[in-house]
Amino acid sequence: MLKAPGQMRMLGYQAMAHGAQSMQFFQMKQSYSGIEKFHGAIISHSGREDTRAFKEITSMGEELKRLSKSGILQSDKLPSKVAMIFDWNNYWANAELNATSRNYINKLLAYYQAIARQHVNIDLVAPTADLSQYKLVVAPFMYMVTKQDRENLKRYVQQGGILLTGAFSGMVNENDNVYLGGYPGGLRKLTGIWIEELDHLDQGKHIPVRMADGVVQGGGLDEVIHLENAKAVAVYEGKYYAGTPAVTVNDFGQGKVFHVGTYLDQNGLQAVIRNAFSAAGITGHALQAAATVDCTVRQNDQTRYYFFVNTTPAGQVVANPVPGAQDLLSEEKTGKQINLGGYGVAILAVER
Numbered sequence: 001m002l003k004a005p006g007q008m009r010m011l012g013y014q015a016m017a018h019g020a021q022s023m024q025f026f027q028m029k030q031s032y033s034g035i036e037k038f039h040g041a042i043i044s045h046s047g048r049e050d051t052r053a054f055k056e057i058t059s060m061g062e063e064l065k066r067l068s069k070s071g072i073l074q075s076d077k078l079p080s081k082v083a084m085i086f087d088w089n090n091y092w093a094n095a096e097l098n099a100t101s102r103n104y105i106n107k108l109l110a111y112y113q114a115i116a117r118q119h120v121n122i123d124l125v126a127p128t129a130d131l132s133q134y135k136l137v138v139a140p141f142m143y144m145v146t147k148q149d150r151e152n153l154k155r156y157v158q159q160g161g162i163l164l165t166g167a168f169s170g171m172v173n174e175n176d177n178v179y180l181g182g183y184p185g186g187l188r189k190l191t192g193i194w195i196e197e198l199d200h201l202d203q204g205k206h207i208p209v210r211m212a213d214g215v216v217q218g219g220g221l222d223e224v225i226h227l228e229n230a231k232a233v234a235v236y237e238g239k240y241y242a243g244t245p246a247v248t249v250n251d252f253g254q255g256k257v258f259h260v261g262t263y264l265d266q267n268g269l270q271a272v273i274r275n276a277f278s279a280a281g282i283t284g285h286a287l288q289a290a291a292t293v294d295c296t297v298r299q300n301d302q303t304r305y306y307f308f309v310n311t312t313p314a315g316q317v318v319a320n321p322v323p324g325a326q327d328l329l330s331e332e333k334t335g336k337q338i339n340l341g342g343y344g345v346a347i348l349a350v351e352r
Helices: 007-017 052-068 088-097 104-116 147-158 185-191 266-280
Strands: 082-085 122-125 136-139 162-165 193-200 206-211 214-219 221-227 231-236 245-252 255-260 293-299 303-310 316-319 337-340 345-351
Touching: 007 052, 007 293, 007 303, 007 345, 082 104, 088 104, 104 122, 104 266, 136 147, 136 266, 147 162, 147 185, 147 245, 147 255, 162 185, 162 266, 185 193, 185 245, 185 255, 193 245, 206 245, 206 266, 214 221, 214 266, 221 231, 221 245, 231 266, 245 266, 255 266, 293 316, 303 337, 337 345
Parallel strands: 082 122, 082 136, 136 162, 162 255
Antiparallel strands: 193 221, 206 214, 206 231, 231 245, 245 255, 293 303, 303 345, 316 337
C-alpha cells in the first residue's frame, strides 16, 4: 500500500521510539526486472530526485544528523514490564490448521494493540525465555505447548508472575498431537479449567460476553468452560452455554493465570488487560494521549527522551508532561500542549 505523505517518517520514528538505533530502507533503486521490480524505492524507475519519496527520505536524513548529536542513539527504551510470547513452532503449527479465524499473527496483534493502547511497553519473547523480569506475560494463542514451555510458565507463575492465555491454547504437544484427558491439556493445571467443547462461530457472527463493567463481544471460537480451581471473570450471554465462563482467573502458587476463552473485541480485550495489569501492579508511564498516539520513553544517564507519534492522518493534541522541554525535531520549546499534525512526531529532551 502506498504510504501517505509523512507516514513513512512517522513509521521510522515509531521504530526509533521502541528501541531502533537506525532507519534503513529497501530499496535504494527500483530494479527493472525480477519479482520486486515494482517494489517501492528511494529512487524510482524515473531516476529523478524531485519525487515525493526521495525528498521525504533526504529530509529525514537531515533530521537524523541533528538527532545524532543529541545523545539519543546512546539511549535505550525503558525496561518492559510486559512480555508477549511469540513462538515460531506455534506459527507453523497454526498455519497447518488452515483456518483464518485462528490466524496466529492476527491474534497476537489484537492483544498487542490492547496493551499498547494503555501506553505500556511490550517485549516479544520465546516461551522458554527467562520471564522473571516481567510482571505480566501474555500468551494469546499458545496452541502448541511443549513440556519445556509448560515448566517455564509454571515456574514463572509459581514465583508470583501473572500469565494471560488466550483461546485454543494448550491443545497439542511438540509433535502436534492432542493432549488427551481434556482441554487445555498442556495448560489445564495452570488455568484451573476444563474445556468440554469448542464452538466455531461463522465469520462475522458474535456472542455477547458480560464483564464486570459491561457487555462486550466474543466470536470466532468459543470454549465451553468448566471451572476446576479457577473463578469466572466474565460469562457468555448467548447460545446454549449462556452463563458459563468466558474469561477466568486461577490462583497458582504466588501468581495468577487469566484465561480468555473466546476471541474478544478490543473493548473486551482492554478490559481483561486492565484486570491483568491490576493483578500485576502495572501502571503506564503517566503520558496522557489518545490511543492512536504512540507515547514512549527512552533514556540514558543524562537525558530522558519523550516520543509522541501520531499514527493517524488527523491532527492530535497531547498534554505535555514536561512543559518547556525542547522538541528535538522542530528545535522549539514546547508549552503545556503538544500539537501533532497528521502523522506528526515530537521528541522532547529533558535532563534527568
